Amino acid sequence: SQTIHQWPATLVQPVGSPLSLECTVEGTSNPNLYWYRQAAGRGLQLLFYSVGIGQISSEVPQNLSASRPQDRQFILSSKKLLLSDSGFYLCAWSVRPESLFTDTQYFGPGTRLTVL
Amino acid sequence: RKEVEQDPGPFNVPEGATVAFNCTYSNSASQSFFWYRQDCRKEPKLLMSVYSSGNEDGRFTAQLNRASQYISLLIRDSKLSDSATYLCVGSYSGAGSYQLTFGKGTKLSVIP
Numbered sequence: 001s002q003t004i005h006q007w008p009a010t011l012v013q014p015v016g017s018p019l020s021l022e023c024t025v026e027g028t029s030n031p032n033l034y035w036y037r038q039a040a041g042r043g044l045q046l047l048f049y050s051v052g053i054g055q056i057s058s059e060v061p062q063n064l065s066a067s068r069p070q071d072r073q074f075i076l077s078s079k080k081l082l083l084s085d086s087g088f089y090l091c092a093w094s095v096r097p098e099s100l101f102t103d104t105q106y107f108g109p110g111t112r113l114t115v116l
Numbered sequence: 117r118k119e120v121e122q123d124p125g126p127f128n129v130p131e132g133a134t135v136a137f138n139c140t141y142s143n144s145a146s147q148s149f150f151w152y153r154q155d156c157r158k159e160p161k162l163l164m165s166v167y168s169s170g171n172e173d174g175r176f177t178a179q180l181n182r183a184s185q186y187i188s189l190l191i192r193d194s195k196l197s198d199s200a201t202y203l204c205v206g207s208y209s210g211a212g213s214y215q216l217t218f219g220k221g222t223k224l225s226v227i228p
Contacts, residue, residue: 032214041220042220043203043218043219043220043221044160044203044216044218046215046216049215088157090159090160094214103147103148103207103209103214103216104150104162104165105216106162107159107160107161108159109158109159110158110159112157
């Protein structure tokens with residue numbers, strides 16, 4: 001069965017510090033991978049998605065970047081955190097779309113980031 | 117703009133009650149829909165997928181009305197463990213992948 005891991009689970013960082021969040025998926029190959037942010041009282045916002053190694057699409061302009069160095073590894077980074085980067089960061093995966101039923105996304109346990 | 121709108125609630129219902137949530141979407145090109153359940157400070161977990169007019173799984177029934185662009189979720193015989201936030205989600209195809217648009221969620225509290 002497929003599993004998705006994220007770490008760390010919680011993080012408290014000062015403004016201006018760098019960030020690196022990691023997500024790995026097991027039990028599947030060639031997944032689509034996604035990074036979302038959920039701010040307090042708001043819905044999930046798609047930040048980045050990737051359909052393959054080295055292929056990153058950004059949905060919104062922001063202070064963050066993403067990379068996919070391996071098929072099942074997705075990394076979210078920032079060089080200098082802002083207060084507004086605080087939130088619940090969720091990684092998700094889906095099967096590469098080849099049929100009608102491949103758009104379901106499955107979420108990792110998330111990283112709760114507080115920027116002070 | 118692709119949006120999904122939900123009543124934020126909270127819905128406070130007694131155990132055993134039937135409760136229904138509605139959700140409207142603005143993107144008529146949305147191909148499929150989902151209901152996710154999110155417990156406090158946890159990740160969303162898939163509850164149901166809706167690809168045609170509806171889906172039923174035990175006490176949960178989802179219905180899709182494409183003409184009116186809304187999706188509903190019906191929970192029968194509510195349990196205390198059903199207390200959570202329910203996210204309505206629409207899917208549309210993007211470049212090489214499907215994109216999901218999430219509603220902000222409807223909070224349900226089932227009371228003893």
